[in-house]
Amino acid sequence: MTTVTSLVDQWNIHPHHTWLRGERPEQPVVFNEQAQMWNVYGYDEVQEILTNPMTFSSDTTGLLSVEVDASLMEGNIMLTDPPGHTRLRKLVSNAFTPKVVADLEPKIVRLANELLDQVQGQDRIELVSALAYPLPIIVIAELLGVPASDRDLFRGWVEAAMENSIEMIKTERGEEEDRAYEEQMDKTNKLLDYLRGHVAERRKSPREDLLSRLVQVEAGGEGKRLSDNEIVNFAYILLVAGHITTTMLIGNTVLCLDAHPEQDALVRADRSRLPGVIEESLRFLSPFTLALRGATEEVEIAGQRISPGKMIMVWMSAANRDPRRFERPDVFDPTRAPNPHLGFGRGVHFCLGAPLARLEGRLVMDILLDRFPVLRTDPATPPSFLAADHMTGAKHLPLITTA
Ligand code: HEM
DSSP: OOBHHHHHHHHTOSTTOGGGGTOOOSSSEEEETTTTEEEEOOHHHHHHHHTOTTTEESOOGGGSSSOOOGGGTTTOGGGOOTTHHHHHHHHHHHHSOHHHHHTTHHHHHHHHHHHHHTTTTOSEEEHIIIIITHHHHHHHHHHHTOOGGGHHHHHHHHHHHHHHHHHHTOSSOOHHHHHHHHHHHHHHHHHHHHHHHHHHHHHHSOOSSHHHHHHHOOOSSSSOSOOHHHHHHHHHHHHHHHSHHHHHHHHHHHHHHHHOHHHHHHHHHOGGGHHHHHHHHHHHTOSBOEEEEEESSOEEETTEEEOTTOEEEEEHHHHTTOTTTSSSTTBOOTTOSSOOOOTTOOGGGOOTTHHHHHHHHHHHHHHHHHHOSOOEEOTTSOOEEOOOTTBOOEEEOEEEOOO
């Protein structure tokens, strides 16, 4: 069986993420003096941090290198700790239900086929621009209820917002980074204003879409309803958290099957293997590689003393290769059962969009395997990868589609 080392080395994915090459960091918890941050790599240690939100806070805004506008924080479920998070999560879960996700299935199938119709008959395709990038954003736009005619406009703003989120977590800043952040922030504000307009409209006349449900949802106790700002910022988070992550999942899964032809043949013959392939792809090449947390008190973990106020880089992608948790961690094995990977996180912030990501991944892979009997990378036109450390995924993925 081919090991993971060959795939990662073949394309030189994250040269410094040594755990992707079968090496283990010397310690599960390590302090980086230069960056003044902790890095956590071990499975048990990552799990401990993600499941203790009071000691390891998600509100890292005070520790970031840029000042985050307070108006962006309201409804920002990812950066909110309990009890505020508990209220928000309950409200949005009441609107973003399993039924809402399941009902998207025919739309996802239609959209994926429409996008692939445009490249049908070509003996080469670039998977990211043809399908993996546009599909998730159109799905979220449909889910929210953004009119199809506004999609291109909307897409431009979302792209800027994505770049903005990358600018935000850059640790080394100079004038250039600050200028880039300001420029992206202007575009992000356009997206927020656009969403605000739609929320106001849904308050007057609700429709059958997620924005209308978010306007209407109620939960018991204090803060029964979501405010306009909360809805706008939550919709923004859905776009940032649910877009490129799904793009990466699709590309990574194709790359995993390309590097493991025996698994490709097995899943082509028996599609009931697809969910196992998707889960193993999430473990093997985790799209969302790390989460950020801030210590709220002095705490000891794996024999290391972490002081309050220190930023912690929680490497889920490294934990997903921890031999203490996964047997033969560097082998791509879609039959792993159980497969308790941390690709969607763990604890109270566990990915809210996981059911949608899994659905999109399964449907898209099924359609790709149906429509293309061959999907092969070509060393003459290799894939290129996103440079950011917190993401693992292809930016361009040229594929040969004929035998
Ligand atoms: C393969 C695709 C995806 C991956 C790998 C992924 C990964 C993650 C991870 C690791 C977290 C936890 C972050 C943390 O603990 O700080 C998270 C949270 C979240 N994700 Fe996803 N995600 C994916 C797709 C989606 C989609 C499609 C949506 C929605 C449309 C979505 C919405 C969210 C939201 C709202 C949160 C915050 C939940 C909370 O803080 O309570 N994600 N995701």
